[in-house]
Amino acid sequence: MTRASALVAVLLGVAASAGHAQSANVTVRAQVGAAMTVTGARALSFGNVTAGVASTIPVNGVTSGRFLVNGPGNTGIRLSFTLPGTLVNGGSTLPIGAWTACRNNNNNSTNGCTAFTPSGAGTTATLHPSGNMNVFVGGTVTPAANQAGGLYTGTVTLTVSYI
Amino acid sequence: MRRWLVPLVPLLATAPLHAQSSATGVRDLTFGTVIRGVQTSVAATDPVKSGRFHVRHIQGRQVRLQLTLPNRLDRVGGGGTMNINFGPHDAVARGTAPSSAPFTFNPQANRLFTLDASPDFYLNLGGRVSPAAGQAAGTYTGTVVLTAIFF
Numbered sequence: 001m002t003r004a005s006a007l008v009a010v011l012l013g014v015a016a017s018a019g020h021a022q023s024a025n026v027t028v029r030a031q032v033g034a035a036m037t038v039t040g041a042r043a044l045s046f047g048n049v050t051a052g053v054a055s056t057i058p059v060n061g062v063t064s065g066r067f068l069v070n071g072p073g074n075t076g077i078r079l080s081f082t083l084p085g086t087l088v089n090g091g092s093t094l095p096i097g098a099w100t101a102c103r104n105n106n107n108n109s110t111n112g113c114t115a116f117t118p119s120g121a122g123t124t125a126t127l128h129p130s131g132n133m134n135v136f137v138g139g140t141v142t143p144a145a146n147q148a149g150g151l152y153t154g155t156v157t158l159t160v161s162y163i
Numbered sequence: 164m165r166r167w168l169v170p171l172v173p174l175l176a177t178a179p180l181h182a183q184s185s186a187t188g189v190r191d192l193t194f195g196t197v198i199r200g201v202q203t204s205v206a207a208t209d210p211v212k213s214g215r216f217h218v219r220h221i222q223g224r225q226v227r228l229q230l231t232l233p234n235r236l237d238r239v240g241g242g243g244t245m246n247i248n249f250g251p252h253d254a255v256a257r258g259t260a261p262s263s264a265p266f267t268f269n270p271q272a273n274r275l276f277t278l279d280a281s282p283d284f285y286l287n288l289g290g291r292v293s294p295a296a297g298q299a300a301g302t303y304t305g306t307v308v309l310t311a312i313f314f
Contacts, residue, residue, distance in 0.1 A: 020184070022186045023186065023310045023311070024187050024188040026190065026191050026192060026214040026215070027192070028191065030195070030197050030245060030247075030294070030302075031302050031303070033300060
């Protein structure tokens with residue numbers, strides 16, 4: 001190879017550079033916690049109500065509804081409710097609404113509880129390190145002036161999910 | 164005596180391509196707490212949980228991306244694995260220019276991008292895990308590797 005052609009070959013080598021590579025990492029993580037339980041601990045009870053007179057049970061009432069949630073401590077959760085619009089007695093209905101709720105970590109009392117409005121969209125919260133949470137529910141029934149007598153019932157459902 | 168005439172060609176000094184290029188892991192792909200027996204997904208568009216890389220090169224140039232994806236996560240401390248998979252819509256690339264539109268693609272396939280509007284872009288990654296009904300409690304991890312080849 002002549003000296004002139006060797007120089008051209010070198011220049012061609014510089015011009016025709018290959019792509020260069022770099023790598024980067026990210027970690028994938030998932031956490032499996034202990035099982036979560038939700039228990040209906042106490043029914044929401046209005047007792048005897050008077051036709052034509054609305055009756056309210058606040059969350060701190062002795063007959064407010066109560067759920068007990070237990071799961072991995074310090075875990076973020078969502079509290080979602082399915083709430084009836086009426087209580088039923090055969091063919092008769094009794095309107096219910098104005099729902100209220102509060103939650104208390106690891107404390108079977110409404111003292112110092114955190115109030116929130118129960119809804120289907122849900123409310124987020126964090127479980128106490130112990131993994132326990134009490135959720136209290138109140139509401140208002142509005143019997144009509146000619147409300148038929150009898151026992152009216154309905155169901156409140158609390159769904160707890162990880163966030 | 165024979166003489167050789169050797170042409171002198173000026174050598175231009177420019178910054179090497181590799182000095183202008185980078186690939187960086189910006190955010191982990193995080194599924195959070197998952198429920199046994201329930202498949203859990205993270206969308207590539209999730210602004211918090213999706214994995215994220217930043218790639219920088221030279222505007223107008225090309226970058227080939229290859230993702231090495233795990234098919235399982237390993238329990239930290241041993242004692243179990245969790246299946247993970249990636250689907251055709253689990254990767255989204257988007258340049259940093261305001262005019263850049265997101266491009267969704269299958270992270271299982273290599274892709275060649277031309278940096279038309281900006282010298283850098285972000286790559287977001289989603290996926291789904293399938294914890295077994297009897298999945299052992301604990302933290303499960305894996306690694307996603309992005310290899311970027313710059314041209």
